[in-house]
Amino acid sequence: MATILAHISVRSGAEAEFEEISRELYERSHAGEDGLIRYEYWRGSEPSTYYTLLSFRNFETFIAHQTSDHHEEASPRLGSVLTGIRLEWVDPVDGASPLPRTESQDLSHVEHELTRLYADRFAARISPWWGPLRH
Secondary structure, eight states, X not given: OEEEEEEEEEOTTOHHHHHHHHHHHHHHHHHHOTTEEXXXXXXXXXXXXXXXXXXXXXXXXXXXXXXXXXXXXXXXXXXHHEEXXXXXXXXXXXXXXXXXXXXXXXXXXXXXXXXXXXXXXXXXXXXXXXXGGOO
16 A cells, blocks of 8 residues: 655645646546545645645555556646645554555566656655554
8 A cells, every 4th residue: 555645835826727737637536546545635724835645555556646647647737836746655543544554565577667767756665663553
């Protein structure tokens, strides 16, 4: 499983365009991605800040999302409105979230070059301090 909290900064004045893109990504992702568990966008309390929670059955389905046609089509539009994005791998607290644990997965055997590139670029970061707390 893979769960990420994306911290997003949008260019001032581009918020409406970002929200349009996020609605399209939300709709297309939920309509056709096997392995998608959660994919949601929120406005932050600071101006021009947003958050996205992404949760997938496993790391491979997360990479399939990243390399999907609709995500690749949205990338140039996102690039024109974003001023920053930071992906934070998160791990659900046992008994306090319905989401399964975040685990890494080796995709070096995959033949598709973009999949291998994205698997390396977005590699799951499992924090060592989580281990002793998992039940």
